[in-house]
Every structure is written in C-alpha cells, then in structure tokens.
Amino acid sequence: VCGLVCFHPCETRCRRGQLDEAIAIRELKRYAAEHGGNLWKKRAVTAPATGKKVAVVGSGPAGLTAAYYLAKLGHSLTVFESQSEPGGMLRMAIPEYRLPRDVLEAEIKYIEDLGVEINTNTEIHYVESLFQQGYEAVFVAIGAQHDVKMGIDGEESHKFIDRLAFLRDVNMGREVSLGGRVAVIGGGHAAIDVARTARRLGCKEVTIIYRRTRNDMPAGSEEIEEALAEGIKILELTMPLKVVHENGDLRIECIRMKPGPIDSSGRRKPEPLTGSEFTLVSDNVIASIGQRLMVSDQFDLPMGRGDFIKVNRDTLATPKKGVFAGGDAVTGPASVIEAISHGRQAAISIDKYLGGNGIIDEALSLLEGEFTPLEEAEEKRRPQAPTLPLKQRLRGFGQVELGYNEGMAVEEAGRCLRCDLEEDN
Ligand SMILES: Cc1cc2nc3c(=O)[nH]c(=O)nc-3n(C[C@H](O)[C@H](O)[C@H](O)COP(=O)(O)OP(=O)(O)OC[C@H]3O[C@@H](n4cnc5c(N)ncnc54)[C@H](O)[C@@H]3O)c2cc1C
Numbered sequence: 001v002c003g004l005v006c007f008h009p010c011e012t013r014c015r016r017g018q019l020d021e022a023i024a025i026r027e028l029k030r031y032a033a034e035h036g037g038n039l040w041k042k043r044a045v046t047a048p049a050t051g052k053k054v055a056v057v058g059s060g061p062a063g064l065t066a067a068y069y070l071a072k073l074g075h076s077l078t079v080f081e082s083q084s085e086p087g088g089m090l091r092m093a094i095p096e097y098r099l100p101r102d103v104l105e106a107e108i109k110y111i112e113d114l115g116v117e118i119n120t121n122t123e124i125h126y127v128e129s130l131f132q133q134g135y136e137a138v139f140v141a142i143g144a145q146h147d148v149k150m151g152i153d154g155e156e157s158h159k160f161i162d163r164l165a166f167l168r169d170v171n172m173g174r175e176v177s178l179g180g181r182v183a184v185i186g187g188g189h190a191a192i193d194v195a196r197t198a199r200r201l202g203c204k205e206v207t208i209i210y211r212r213t214r215n216d217m218p219a220g221s222e223e224i225e226e227a228l229a230e231g232i233k234i235l236e237l238t239m240p241l242k243v244v245h246e247n248g249d250l251r252i253e254c255i256r257m258k259p260g261p262i263d264s265s266g267r268r269k270p271e272p273l274t275g276s277e278f279t280l281v282s283d284n285v286i287a288s289i290g291q292r293l294m295v296s297d298q299f300d301l302p303m304g305r306g307d308f309i310k311v312n313r314d315t316l317a318t319p320k321k322g323v324f325a326g327g328d329a330v331t332g333p334a335s336v337i338e339a340i341s342h343g344r345q346a347a348i349s350i351d352k353y354l355g356g357n358g359i360i361d362e363a364l365s366l367l368e369g370e371f372t373p374l375e376e377a378e379e380k381r382r383p384q385a386p387t388l389p390l391k392q393r394l395r396g397f398g399q400v401e402l403g404y405n406e407g408m409a410v411e412e413a414g415r416c417l418r419c420d421l422e423e424d425n
C-alpha cells in the first residue's frame with residue numbers, strides 16, 4: 001500500500017535531493033513489494049499467545065497496523081469496523097486507479113492470517129462496553145469521517161454532493177448520479193481524487209476551484225499534472241461565495257482573489273478582488289475542504305486542538321485507563337504513513353500497558369553482498385515510470401502509475417549515495 005500511495009516524506013529528507021533529485025524511495029519500495037515474493041515473511045515471527053484481549057475500533061491504516069503488531073506479540077485482537085468492508089480511507093476514499101483493491105485485500109488478508117478478527121458492520125458507541133466484554137485495552141482509530149462544510153448559501157442543495165459519501169459510493173461500486181459538469185472546491189489530494197474520479201464517471205467538464213494559486217495547492221505536483229492531462233481545469237485564485245439552484249443548474253457565484261501578505265502557513269493569503277465577481281454554471285458541486293471528527297459522547301474522551309481526540313503525544317494514551325487513540329482521529333486528516341506510525345506506537349504502548357516490553361521491531365531481511373558508497377556521483381535524475389495511456393485512463397479505474405521495470409529499479413537504486421554506510425564508517 002505504501003509503495004503506491006505514500007506521500008513519501010522520506011524523499012524530502014534524502015541527501016541525493018541536494019545534488020540533483022531525491023531517490024525515488026516510494027517507487028523502489030513498490031518494486032520490492034511487487035517483486036520480492038514472500039521473502040520478507042520468512043523471517044517474521046509471532047510470539048506465543050499471551051491470553052490478553054485487545055479491541056481496536058476502526059480498520060483504517062492506524063487500526064490495522066496496531067492490530068498487526070499486537071497480534072505478532074501474541075495478543076488476541078478484534079477489530080471493530082462500522083463499514084461493510086475493512087480498510088478505512090484506503091478502501092472508501094482512495095480511488096482504485098491509485099490503489100488497486102487486490103493489493104489492499106492481500107495486505108488485509110495477511111493481517112487476518114495472523115489471527116486478527118475483523119468484525120465489519122459493527123459500530124462502537126461506547127468504549128466501556130468493550131471492557132465489559134473482557135478486552136483489557138482499546139485502541140480508538142476511528143479516523144475523521146465527516147466533511148467540513150463550506151458554510152455558504154446553497155450548500156444544502158441535493159446537487160451539492162458530500163465528498164466522502166461520493167468517493168465511498170464509487171469505491172463500493174454503488175450507482176452515483178452526476179451531471180456532465182462538475183465543480184470541485186479545494187486544492188488538496190482529495191480534491192484531485194474527486195475530480196479525476198468524476199472524469200472517469202464520464203463527466204465532460206470538471207473544474208477545480210481553488211482560492212490560492214496552483215503552486216500553493218497542497219496536492220502533489222505530479223497529481224496536478226495528471227489531472228490537467230486528463231482534461232480537468234483548474235480555476236486558481238477563485239473563491240465561491242454562494243450557490244444558487246436555478247432551472248436545474250447550479251450557479252456558483254465566485255469572486256477572484258489576489259495573493260496578499262504571507263500567512264502562518266508560509267503561503268500568501270488570498271484576498272478578494274473587489275468587483276471581480278462572476279458566475280460558473282455547473283450540474284454538481286463537490287466541496288473538498290477538510291474533514292472533521294464526530295465522536296460519540298459515550299466514548300467519554302477529552303478533545304484537544306481542532307476537536308480531535310487528546311492523547312499523550314509520546315504514548316498515545318488517553319486519560320481513560322487502558323484506552324489509546326491514534327491516526328486521523330488524533331492528528332486531524334493527515335496521511336497513511338502517519339496513521340501507520342501511530343498504529344506502531346499504539347502497539348508499543350499497549351503491549352507495555354499489558355506487561356510486555358513493547359518491542360515490535362524485527363529485521364526482515366539481511367544485507368546481501370558488498371556495498372561501497374559512491375565516490376563521486378554524476379548528476380543524474382530518476383527514471384520516469386510509465387503511466388497508462390490517456391485514452392485508456394478515462395475508460396475506467398485501471399491503475400495509472402505502472403511502476404518501474406527491473407532495469408529502471410536497478411538504475412535508480414544505483415543513484416543512492418548509501419549515506420548509512422558513510423555514517424557507519
Ligand atoms: C480522498 C482521500 C485521498 C487520500 N489519499 C491519500 C494518499 O494518497 N496517501 C496518503 O498517505 N494519505 C491519503 N489520504 C489520507 C489517509 O487516507 C488518512 O490519513 C488515513 O487513512 C487515516 O487513517 P486512520 O486509520 O486514522 O483512519 P481511517 O482510514 O479514516 O479509518 C478509520 C476507520 O474507522 C471506522 N470507524 C469510525 N468510527 C467508528 C466506530 N464508532 N466504530 C467502528 N468503526 C468506526 C471508519 O469506518 C474507518 O474505516 C487520503 C484521504 C482521502 C480522504
């Protein structure tokens with residue numbers, strides 16, 4: 001999964017980036033995962049059963065990761081998931097053209113094969129009920145399942161579609177009714193996913209409306225380029241003011257923005273350009289401006305910044321004894337790798353809470369052969385992985401990024417400066 005969808009924060013730290021271009025770490029991990037067979041499983045060990053029962057609420061990357069490591073430590077794990085299928089946003093939000101479902105299924109199956117029981121269609125409202133059922137610790141990893149509303153007039157129209165519900169319906173193969181023209185509001189990864197999904201459903205005119213400049217969009221530049229190549233328009237420096245439902249159309253009243261002084265995010269704060277109002281006509285609007293958490297009062301957990309669950313940042317423990325929380329429910333909408341990292345930390349903390357040593361690390365492969373750091377690296381950029389031809393993309397949800405072949409993977413791995421060897425010397 002990470003080899004396909006990780007935002008690869010490690011690449012921004014790669015030293016090769018100071019020379020020419022960071023190593024394509026995600027792409028190489030994908031290659032290893034796709035071609036390494038089950039080699040890594042050979043050295044994986046599972047501890048004998050401890051007899052301790054742990055409940056995980058939510059089967060997104062945070063919950064599944066915690067369940068995986070805790071099961072390997074010998075605990076008995078049950079994951080409770082309110083949806084009909086496990087995976088959280090990996091299944092319900094991330095489109096199939098970026099994350100083929102057989103990859104996700106295989107990884108979830110591996111976790112289940114360790115003995116983790118996943119109970120779908122089971123929403124938990126009350127953490128105390130889990131302790132009453134004999135669970136000794138609970139990890140709350142319920143994500144942030146609700147769209148942030150724009151707070152503009154017209155948002156209540158049935159043609160103003162809920163983004164997460166839209167992606168969930170498409171990903172679950174349910175019928176979705178969209179007109180030929182769709183406006184997507186927002187500039188993040190999710191906005192790009194919504195727009196590209198709408199194109200694949202046959203919408204002819206898909207326009208992303210973003211209040212800052214294109215360069216300020218939180219979405220990655222590659223995704224933006226792919227979206228443009230697929231015929232999606234980006235209306236930058238534009239802010240919707242209200243939406244009027246008129247004769248079957250949605251009239252989106254917008255105003256142009258101009259970049260103002262630098263704000264706390266380090267970007268120039270957009271300011272309305274007086275007198276620049278205009279109207280965009282569309283069949284549907286999908287706002288993609290953020291996610292929030294709605295947690296049942298019965299969970300009885302204190303909320304922190306941004307109305308997300310408050311935890312001890314080091315241990316992920318909540319003030320409630322035996323209850324830990326992590327992932328988007330704690331950080332706010334973030335990333336798969338941050339959720340996984342919380343899942344790992346929760347496993348460490350819960351194991352210690354249950355009397356274990358909290359050691360989850362294991363070496364799954366040994367260094368093969370001799371390596372020497374490059375004496376002098378010539379300037380050379382990473383090879384570009386092939387992508388699905390444009391014509392084929394819009395016919396369905398086929399995977400777009402096709403990954404490295406062996407030659408490309410070897411070439412790219414050869415650019416690595418082996419900084420770890422230098423540190424060892
Ligand atoms: C459209 C979109 C695209 C994204 N693309 C990427 C990407 O390419 N790369 C990346 O790194 N990140 C991406 N993200 C972000 C990433 O998916 C999330 O940060 C990550 O999934 C959070 O993991 P989580 O386990 O905390 O929560 P989630 O993945 O949200 O999982 C939480 C689970 O808990 C379940 N749940 C909630 N309440 C209850 C309850 N009371 N009882 C039982 N179950 C419950 C939910 O149904 C859900 O299955 C994307 C997000 C979106 C919306």
Ligand code: SF4
Nearest residue numbers: 014015023416417419
């Ligand atoms: S070891 Fe290789 S991948 Fe890691 S920072 Fe150095 S050059 Fe980049």
